[in-house]
């Protein structure tokens with residue numbers, strides 16, 4: 001993309017030049033804000049709370065990622081994510097308003113959009129932390145709503161911001177928790193479980209502080225542990241909510257590089273990101289949310305136009321080409 005143009009003001013209706021615009025109109029899922037669940041479609045099953053929380057890694061561990069198979073422990077077919085007419089209401093308001101989206105197998109998908117757009121809620125619905133009022137979710141062709149909790153936890157991991165800093169476990173013990181869906185009930189971790197934990201610690205750049213107490217870590221170090229714990233689940237789909245929070249510039253790039261490499265290895269990734277430049281630099285596929293709806297989706301260079309950014313965020317934007325990466329580079333102005 002090239003040139004500079006000023007975006008318009010807020011009024012999220014259209015996304016000029018975007019690959020796909022406004023996939024679902026108001027009420028597309030057939031859910032009345034006052035009465036969710038009336039759509040007549042099978043509501044999503046309330047599911048497990050798969051593993052963990054947030055992410056990351058450093059230069060030291062980059063070399064380990066190639067040998068890390070994120071899907072070693074997953075059963076069934078690993079595959080892409082499909083979201084059909086998903087709807088979710090709270091307090092009489094549609095927070096997720098008929099979302100249709102897909103993330104292909106092995107793609108790095110990013111959900112972007114303003115504060116309150118519904119990014120975290122969407123991830124929670126996919127993870128099974130929240131139960132949708134209408135719509136359907138599938139992974140590799142398998143309906144998530146019909147999947148048993150343990151199976152869903154083997155297939156999907158979510159890395160969210162860790163708020164429970166008081167957990168009195170070592171980093172290695174925290175990451176071992178990610179193996180829970182793979183360890184038989186009342187069983188003990190196997191040598192393979194411990195190997196996967198070691199691989200996950202290395203891939204996330206958390207190996208250097210594996211024996212420290214989790215509560216003593218900095219925010220950025222915790223992010224790495226949270227990512228390691230999610231990787232230890234060996235999911236087919238990795239969800240991440242703001243995986244670059246608390247990370248310095250180098251650590252942000254390293255974290256996203258790890259995710260991109262894991263995606264190239266076959267892991268399907270969906271991350272909520274605020275930084276459009278990072279999303280443009282690393283994601284294969286963007287899903288732009290506003291007011292609980294998809295307003296654009298597709299490749300970053302197709303989606304991230306000044307018009308779209310202006311309409312969604314209410315800022316002026318100039319989009320050029322990054323001189324090093326060749327990806328879209330966005331400059332903002334009020």
Ligand SMILES: Nc1ncnc2c1ncn2[C@@H]1O[C@H](COP(=O)(O)OP(=O)(O)OP(=O)(O)O)[C@@H](O)[C@H]1O
Nearest residue numbers: 090091095113114115116117118119120121122272
């Ligand atoms: N439990 C709840 N009850 C009522 N409203 C809720 C609840 N959870 C979320 N919301 C509302 O739903 C909307 C979407 O929230 P969500 O956290 O998904 O947005 P987000 O895009 O992740 O925002 P941010 O970028 O600020 O993290 C917000 O308006 C939020 O206030």
